[in-house]
Amino acid sequence: MSNKPPTAIIGGSGVKSIIKGDEKTIGTPYGPSPPITHSLVAGRSVYFLPRHGEHHQYPPHMVNYRANIWALRQLGVERIIATNAVGGINQELTPGDIVIPVDIIDMTKSRKGTFYDKAPVTHIDVSQPYCPTLRRLLIDTARMKKVNVHENIAMAATEGPRYETPAEIRMLRTVGCGIVGMTGAPEAFLARELQLCYASISFVSNMAAGLQRQLSAREVEEKGRETSNILNSVIVEAVANIPERHNDCPCSNALVQAQLVSNAAEVEQLAR
């Protein structure tokens, strides 16, 4: 068993095929996590968390993002690689492309987006919302494998579960989003609130509303299978090469200067 801090992968059933091992559910203050699988990948301890539940039963707006991220921290995880299926807005993209998003606009509406509902009032810095070290690793790994990877693209996270309207897609393009998905937020922000490194490897499953080229069902299916194999191989290789120490990333000390006052007693004093 490796004594390096474990890494987690959050994603769908395609990724699960590479992580086989014991499963356990973790109790958290926000409810139980889905069954989380533990395994070793290249000698490194890895957990797989199925974002939408064991049987893919939770739609994006019903995922218990707080329980998921809390459970991973409870397991000692320090790094999270999240996979997201996204629609392409940027017209340089084609279905099957991989994007390591650099930024995100949170357009979700109904989700619990923070662990800090009480004092101390905490405003986490997200000027680099994704861990730069993990992003670099994913980009370099994908390039090494000759994968068509895009790195300077921002994601829009929408509420779902419906897809976007053509007018919404035009708006998202205008504000600088190149991809759109329903699971990017608040997951990335919750990870930062617990000082965990987090990056997303997104794959373009289709073009967004109004941009869809006509593809046959067979082409879509083949693209999905191809992409899933590519994703898995990039993830396995990246996990094997994750640096042991946090290098110059803002994640592991995110709470420094995030809290207006350092403890509840001070808050009480201020309230008097």
Ligand SMILES: [Zn+2]
């Ligand atoms: Zn980091």
